[in-house]
Amino acid sequence: MEKKLLLLSILCALILALLMGVIYKYLMNQEYLKEQNNFEEQVEKIIESELLEQDKNQIDQSKRGDNQYNKYYMFHSKTENKNTINELEAQTKAASQQMKGFRSIIISYVDEEKVNDTIVNRNLVTKKYIWDKKAKSFNYSGKVIELSEILLYKNRNEPRLKDIINDEADFLAIKRIVQEQVLNIHASSKYTLDDEEINYVLANDFLTNNSKITIYPNTLEVFFDKEVFGIKKMSISIEKILPFINPKIVSDKDVLKKELDTSKKYVALTFDDGPNDTSTIKLLEKLKKENIKATFFVLGQMVDRNPEVAKQIVREGHEIGSHSYTHPDLTQLHPKEIKEEVLKTDKAVFHATGVLPKIFRPPYGAINGSVAQIIGLPIIQWNVDSEDWKVSNKELIVNKVVQTVEHGSIILIHDIHEISVDSIPDMVNHLRKNGYEFVTVSELLSYSQKPLNQYFGINDNRKFK
Template structure:
């Protein structure tokens, strides 16, 4: 069958259109392939993202590469070029070497200290901020001539160092949950902690300390500088605005031998009614028997100290028995109210040098004995106080006697009318107390 000319022409036009269409498609594919090849070549030839070495050099241009990865030692950056710093860095890194890791040191002046921080980061890291980890910190003098140890910060006397260890013990116990199985060994570990460690940092608010050995799985602690500022050498103390000295009369009410159901409750109610804070020196056996009362004393904002476990004459005990009296009471109070008591009142006020050293706490005596253990009348009890009270006094009473609880409103009213303000023992001494020291009043410390 012969096609007409019109049909032939239409077929040719259709073929032309198909040719152009497929030609355009093949040409487009060719162009895309060419562009992909060019892009791949550019990517291949373009410089890679900066790695750790370059980032450190860009971020900290003052740091100098001091060890190369071609040796057995890892690449490390620090400044200045100083043998004291170099040796300290090398010693620390030798204990932390990891494969494919770069280390760098930054320093920041803080008062009279240069705080040095060693970081580690993977060689392939592209972000120092997110990938860097603190390996260690150490402190040096500003001129970098000496690496500072913790012992350089604390005043060089036995009582200051004992007070520091006691503050450390209190902080660790109250910031963590210590089991009864851990209690004694942990306490001994902290109180024998060497002060020649250098892995710490000090700023305006905290001392951060990395413990040389894990203590109850605790590796790092941060302690409020306000708790230990008075124990630091003057060069490292923070400037604290001293309270304005006034002529206000103050007195510390203290209660021994409790807690006991009934009488302690009555005393707490009276103290709350008059908005008065006091200090309770508790027997360990009573704290075990009345744990809810121990916690109630704490929740009402009063201070708690130890008064031994069962009220023996401490001067007649062996050192081992002395230690048991202290530790058992500390543990009973801690388990009842999560408080580690740092104050101690010896039963009968009996003490000697052996007792002072074994107790390892400030020993709080008194200068006014109310003699309430004789269960006197309210008027007799008040007369004893009137004859002996003066500003800064420590008044001894007992919260196990209901007669004392009954007389307390009269005593507080008299002292308030006489112009006295009521403080806890810590407040009486502005929180500056030392172990192996005996406190009889604000003005009588021995």
């Protein structure tokens, strides 16, 4: 009997314990559900609060879920481009990894911010919140904002190149940069490009003022009006085209070009009519010894004869410009002949160096508006003439330069004359003693020189009418 009572007591205790466990589990589950409901309610409140200032019509797509770290929520328009969505997903994932180990939520969305009267920044915003178990509430844990795209007020939906430039000179400058990039991309898939392929790029109107664009923080994506070698679009560094676009669209101030130190004096040495395989090579050795970068205005026919010398000019950091193919007075030629002089030199220089000339010096300085229009490059003249072509004494050459030079001068010399090359060490010594530093023409002009303009010095820019 006692045994039965003992067994019954044990059984009752077990039943009671089981019942208490069930009740405890029920109560805990109810508490969990209550906390979870509170968690979910606060999540929705945070989402509502974050998106309150957003245009609800622009946020019609959402993505949410659990990953191994936490809950994430993404919001964007159904018309959003794939690149932006991919960037938003990557940013969300990175934030989730940072919050590993915490019960948290990540909220990401596309936001727009007015910057000035020209542009709106499209930002990717990701905010992080950590759940405080004791307080049973979320604590804000910071945010990440990345600039994704720049929109224009005037034409935000389908911006065109013409929307960000001022005139034809800007367009021609950008076009030359694009032409060189197209040639180099195509050349990278082959050993060499033939003349017909280069002609095709330089003569083809695949880029126009009306070409579509997308503006990113540090690059401009240009969509060609027609394919070139299968290339439909291209990204160009904002830094490269900065002088030729509306500066208001530049959001990253780090890409702004730094101008020359105004407390110093600068001059640009320029050399015409080469390259040859004797005096030009000798000159390059002297410039290297003096640690000077100069600008060479080459003749296309001389480049064809001495491609390795032209290649050395570029390889050693000097600037190369066009001086026509045969050195004629361009103002006396038919437009077709002018085009041929320019085109043949472009091809010669690109074949030899992999770059296109971006500046032009007309033979004899002879130029007018119609010729400048055909050339389509900035015209670089000079304000100091060494007159080395008519003297045979290096002291006279040096004195002529030293006596007429000033800050910002562009100095004309010819690297085809031995006496001119021999004068360089003394000339450099005199100029340095007088406080001058040496730069290329483009450095002197802060890379802002434009087609349909001619430049005689740092402060002497004359626009063709």
